[in-house]
Every structure is written in C-alpha cells, then in structure tokens.
Amino acid sequence: MKEVKTKTAVITGSEALIRSLISEGVDTLFGYPGGAIMPVFDSMYDYKDKMKHILVRHEQGAIHAAQGYARVSKKVGVALVTSGPGATNAITGITDAMMDSTPLVVISGQVNSTLLGTDAFQEADVIGVSQPVTKWAYQIRRPEDIAWAVSRAFYIASSGRPGPVILDIAKDAQMLSCEYQYDKTTSLRSYRPAPTPRLEQIEAAAELINQAKKPFALVGQGVILGNAEKELIAFLEKAQIPFGWTILGLSAVPSDHPLNRGMLGMHGNVGPNIKTNECDVLIAIGMRFDDRVTGDLNTYAKQAKVIHFDIDRAEIDKNVKTTVSVLGDVKRTLPLVTERLNENSHTDWVDEFKEYEKKEYDCIIKNELYSETGPIKMGEVVNKVSEATENKAICVTDVGQNQMMGTRYFKFTESRSVVTSGGLGTMGFALPAGIGAKYGAPDRTVCIFVGDGGLQMTIQELGTIMEYDIPVKIILLNNNYLGMVRQWQELFYKERYSETFMQNPDFIKIADAYGIEARKVVNREDLDNAIAEMFEYEGAYLLEVEVETKGMVYPMVPAGGSVSNIILGNGYSL
Amino acid sequence: MQEKTFYTVTVFSENTVGVLNQITTIFTRRQLNIESLSVSPSAISGIHKFTITAFADTEDAMRKLVKQIDKRVDVLKAYYNTDEDLVYQEIALYKIETAKLVATSNVEELLRKHNARILDVSDHSTVLQKTGHYEETQALFDELSESIGVLQFIRSGRVAITKSRVERLSDLLARRELADLQDILIDETK
Numbered sequence: 001m002k003e004v005k006t007k008t009a010v011i012t013g014s015e016a017l018i019r020s021l022i023s024e025g026v027d028t029l030f031g032y033p034g035g036a037i038m039p040v041f042d043s044m045y046d047y048k049d050k051m052k053h054i055l056v057r058h059e060q061g062a063i064h065a066a067q068g069y070a071r072v073s074k075k076v077g078v079a080l081v082t083s084g085p086g087a088t089n090a091i092t093g094i095t096d097a098m099m100d101s102t103p104l105v106v107i108s109g110q111v112n113s114t115l116l117g118t119d120a121f122q123e124a125d126v127i128g129v130s131q132p133v134t135k136w137a138y139q140i141r142r143p144e145d146i147a148w149a150v151s152r153a154f155y156i157a158s159s160g161r162p163g164p165v166i167l168d169i170a171k172d173a174q175m176l177s178c179e180y181q182y183d184k185t186t187s188l189r190s191y192r193p194a195p196t197p198r199l200e201q202i203e204a205a206a207e208l209i210n211q212a213k214k215p216f217a218l219v220g221q222g223v224i225l226g227n228a229e230k231e232l233i234a235f236l237e238k239a240q241i242p243f244g245w246t247i248l249g250l251s252a253v254p255s256d257h258p259l260n261r262g263m264l265g266m267h268g269n270v271g272p273n274i275k276t277n278e279c280d281v282l283i284a285i286g287m288r289f290d291d292r293v294t295g296d297l298n299t300y301a302k303q304a305k306v307i308h309f310d311i312d313r314a315e316i317d318k319n320v321k322t323t324v325s326v327l328g329d330v331k332r333t334l335p336l337v338t339e340r341l342n343e344n345s346h347t348d349w350v351d352e353f354k355e356y357e358k359k360e361y362d363c364i365i366k367n368e369l370y371s372e373t374g375p376i377k378m379g380e381v382v383n384k385v386s387e388a389t390e391n392k393a394i395c396v397t398d399v400g401q402n403q404m405m406g407t408r409y410f411k412f413t414e415s416r417s418v419v420t421s422g423g424l425g426t427m428g429f430a431l432p433a434g435i436g437a438k439y440g441a442p443d444r445t446v447c448i449f450v451g452d453g454g455l456q457m458t459i460q461e462l463g464t465i466m467e468y469d470i471p472v473k474i475i476l477l478n479n480n481y482l483g484m485v486r487q488w489q490e491l492f493y494k495e496r497y498s499e500t501f502m503q504n505p506d507f508i509k510i511a512d513a514y515g516i517e518a519r520k521v522v523n524r525e526d527l528d529n530a531i532a533e534m535f536e537y538e539g540a541y542l543l544e545v546e547v548e549t550k551g552m553v554y555p556m557v558p559a560g561g562s563v564s565n566i567i568l569g570n571g572y573s574l
Numbered sequence: 575m576q577e578k579t580f581y582t583v584t585v586f587s588e589n590t591v592g593v594l595n596q597i598t599t600i601f602t603r604r605q606l607n608i609e610s611l612s613v614s615p616s617a618i619s620g621i622h623k624f625t626i627t628a629f630a631d632t633e634d635a636m637r638k639l640v641k642q643i644d645k646r647v648d649v650l651k652a653y654y655n656t657d658e659d660l661v662y663q664e665i666a667l668y669k670i671e672t673a674k675l676v677a678t679s680n681v682e683e684l685l686r687k688h689n690a691r692i693l694d695v696s697d698h699s700t701v702l703q704k705t706g707h708y709e710e711t712q713a714l715f716d717e718l719s720e721s722i723g724v725l726q727f728i729r730s731g732r733v734a735i736t737k738s739r740v741e742r743l744s745d746l747l748a749r750r751e752l753a754d755l756q757d758i759l760i761d762e763t764k
Binding site (some may be wrong): 127128131135136137138139156184189190191192234312313314316317318 | 752
C-alpha cells in the first residue's frame, strides 16, 4: 500500500486542518464563518496564497457551489461552515449531494467538546442530523484526530460511489495543538469502494448482449463518475447498441453521437421511453432506475432481460430485477465485456426509434424551438443559448420546467457539462452551483438556467458573483409562475392554480444593485441579439427572458404511469 | 394481512461512535420495527456484532435492508437469517416476592420444569433467571404471573450464532485480502 508521509510538526488543530486540505490538493473552498469555526478561518488567513476561499451568502450556497465545482472538475468539493445553523443550513445541499453521488467534504465547526450535549449556544447534533444523508459523518473532539479524519474523509468521499462526508470539529480541537503528520488513506478495513469484477458476470453479460436482437442501453452518471466515457463509447459502438441517457448521464457521450436516442424519463424523449418496453435486452450502466425514469415498475421493461452495471451492490435489484448484474467500476467492467462482444449492427432496430423522433419533432420540438409567433418559449431560449456556445458550454439548471427544458434542449460536446439537481430536485440549486462550476472549470462558459421561483430561493448569491466578479451567464426564464407545479395543476388538479402565481420583483434592478450587467427580453426579435450581447460581455450577465406564462413541458409520462403511456400535449397522441 | 416472517439481522462493524444510529435509521426509513437488539464485541478484535430481530413482509425487503446496512462505511458485513439457520437464545430475569414463593408448594417443580435458576434471595424478593427462546421465557412469566405474581420482569435481546462452522466474517476478510493482493476476477459467493 503506497503511503505519502509528511514530517511531524506541532501545530494547532485548525492549522492541521488547513494543511491536511492542502495535502489533498484543495485549492478552492466555499464557506461562511461563524463562532465555532473561527479558529479555522483564522488559520486560513496564513494560507491565502495556497487556498482560495469563496465567501458565499448562505451556507446552502456553499454546499451547492462545492457540488457544482466537484461535478465539473472531477475533484472533491469542499465547504466550510459554522456550528448550529451553519451546519443545518448545509443539510439540504448535503442531501442533494448524497442523492446525486457528488463527492464533498463538508467541515462544520462545533461547540467546545466540554459543552457537547449541553444545548450550548449554536450547538446542533450535526452527526445525528447528517448521518442519514451522508456517506460518512464524523465528529472530531481532539486535534490529533484531525489529519487522519480528513484523510479518511477524502478517501471515502471520492472512492467507490462518491458522496458527501461531514467532519464536525469541536472548537477546542481547532484551538489546541497537536503533532501533525499527514498520511493519505488508501484503504479501510470495513469499506469496499469497488467490488472486484467477477468473471462469470462479465461472461454472462457479454453472452446476453451477443444474443440480443434489440439491445438498448441506459447511460447514467456512473459512467461520468467512473471517467469511463471512452470505455462506454467503445462498448456501444462495437455492438452498435442504441442508448438513452438519464438526466445525470447527459454529456457522457457527445449529443450528436449516432447511437444517442435521447433522454429517458418523465420529460425525456419519446423513443427511448417507448423502446424501453420493446427492447429484448436492457443494459443499465451506472444508473439507478429512479422512479422519474421508470414510471410504474409493474409495466417497466417486463419483456426485457436486464443487465445492470453498477459499483453499488445496494442498487442491484433495488427497483428493477436484473437478469445479470455486473458489479464493479464501469471503467474496468465495460472493457471486460466489450472484449467479449461480437461486432454487430442493429440498423433496423435503431431505425425503429426514428419514427418516434420524427413524431416528437413534429408534435413538440418544432413548436417549442421554432415558433415564429406568440410569446417566447423556454426551449427556444435554451436551444439558442446552446447554439451560441457551439454546444461547448456547461449547462447548469435549477429545478422545474427550466430544468427539463435545459436538459432536453441543451447540446453537449464534452463530458461533465451538466450540473443539475437530479435526485433531490432542489430549487435554488442553480445559481450557487453555477458559481462552483465556474471555479471548477474556469476556462469553460457556464450557462445557468433558472426560473423566477428558484432564483429567489438563493438570489443572495448574486452578492458572491459581484464580490468575486465570477463571469457566469444567468438565463432567467421568467414565466411568472412556479411553472412545473402549475403544469401539474393544469393537467391533474383541474386548473386550480393554488399558490403558483408569483408577484416578482424587478430582476433587472436587483442585478443592477449588485452591479451585474443585465437585460430583459420580451420580444422574439431581440432574443438573438441579447444572447450575443450576453456572451460578448466579459463578466457576469443576467439575461431575463419573459417566456410564455403557461408553457408546458412535453412529452410527459405522468407520475406512476407506464413509460409507454406518454402525453404529447396540444391534442396530439401517439 | 400478509403473514410476516421473523428475521435476525447480524451486523459486524467497526467500533465507532454512532454506528447503531446509522443502522437503526435504515430500519426506520423502511418502516421495519426492531423487536430486539443486542450489541457486543465479536470474536474478532475491534469488531462489534449487532444482533437485531425484526418482522418483514417479504424476504426482498430484508435483502434490500441488509444491502443498505452493508453499504455504510463503518459496517464490515451484514447478514440476515431466519430461525432455521440459527442457534439463538434470550435471557430473562423475574423478580418475585420471597414470601409468596416460599408459600407455594411447588418451587422445585417449577424450577425443574422451566430449567430456571435462582440468582438472588432476600427477605422480600427472589430473582429467577431463565434462558431460552422467547416462547420459553414467556411461558415461565405467564405461569408465575398466574400463580404468585411477578414484581419485575426483563428479557434481553436475542443473541444468535449461525449453525455453520466458523464465523463467516473471518472467511470474508480472508477472501477480500486475497482478492486485494491478487486483484483478480474472483467469485465472492456472498
């Protein structure tokens, strides 16, 4: 086992923390100070040249920023918050990271160890609260435990199926001195990050695929997390297997790949949903059969033999019963299967998807993207923004209609180009996550799609953008409604629009107050020009587009319905 | 209503603070009520063993529960078993009034029949101990309650051991070590 040793020194716990973070390669972190974390902020003052701290405006923002950073950079996102409310404010983001398998190390201050359990000022049972929503949660009460706990935290957060880790550090542990030596963790007795591939599973999977007449692959985020994009493409191309991707699998392969048949799920494309129930072998790769992908499990892919590639044993047979499971890191398992595959083509089968693609284009996409009259549509804006970046940008979305339009119509040329709250569906995610994404990929353009509801949930992060001059492009798709809830009210609640209309502020004035360049577009003829202006402008830019108030996201598989039973809207049917 | 099956879940974990909380929240989230619980150091140094019993509607629910427990970083391995696979035992203590016990004519018969022991006797009370399955410790409780009354009663959680030859955890650890060393395609049966 390789160990990286550093020399022993006597330093404070807080300095030990900073030096441990630097040893893990942390150069950027997001946080907010407070009483119980002050010693760490004080120590950080001496390491400004090595580590950049971004002061957010709310702890939820720190976590989402760290998530955005991690998702685009392959690195572990780090956030630093204080005890009590600082830590509880972080919980939403931590839960989001848990659902979406995002590697984070969150450090929270805690009251003095002598005060623990006394209901001290700003004391909260952070470990108790966070255990169900973290991969690992650990309280540090002695300075000498800091280095090893940080080392474990980074190892756990980033290995296997990644996830958030929280380290809760008592204030006296930050202030007292200890001998410091940093050893990187490379294994833990009780933890198996990636199961070793098993030969009989590999062979069984290859055999099933070789016999398949209508194979269909479902590509999830596991491919991206495993850095297995090339291995995936080799696998798909050798046997010419068409694939659909989950919302978090987006960008694992360039959008224009000929085998790409589009997005799965509730607002995914028609073809991949319908064909899920017609394929003979369904090959799930690093995805977890979320209910938004499967709809009703009793009518989901019942005709198919199911192969499930996953690193997480607990995902196998959790929602969909597999015929063959292939446990392990897809970076290793995919090539092992690929080398056993026969070269193949499934031209007729791939062509079957195309009739649905044409239908979807005619009934939905054409109208959403290329309407010449009427109010501006969300999809139209997303499509134009994507094209303006030559499909090279990072697409960050909030949650709701903007998210579905963003993920449906943005196009991708490289991996790690989508940052969205897939599992938890956290409104307010986009703005801070976009900030983090820009730090994680400073050379790339970051487009943040957000609705008027979601923007106001974390709007204070405009202050962070102002202070650090972070050149993100914010596209506010303003329909003056909580659009997705309104859509459900229209479809399933007899148009009783209970509390979904919003009286909004003047967003341009708000941007102006933060010194952020902004422009509002109401008319279609101004849209191209405004988008061009946004990208020509060097700094942060808020483009508010007034979109149709009662726009709908179609197609739609109603919640709990079969993926074969798709609403096309506008009077169309399959 | 569907008939529930009684399962014993065995968890081996590192001896770190908060593991019990991690395990119990996994039960809670799936609406599985813990019937009994016992925790102790295992035969392997530094590793603790939890024995938890619960009813579940389906084996599938239990399989998923155990996978989620197994996934926790501090957990080495989790298993579930039904009673057929296990040798298991509970212990119960009964406090009764000494005077009433003395007044009965059948103390010897009672102790023999239930294979119970007297642990402590004072002027006012006597403590009996009985080990056995739930039904057995309950039978003594019922009999005492009906005849002379029980002042206090306590029953432990279940302890259980599999009927197979060795503690399976050691096999597992050895197999993992081998796999790590050779990094080959292995066949883990569990």
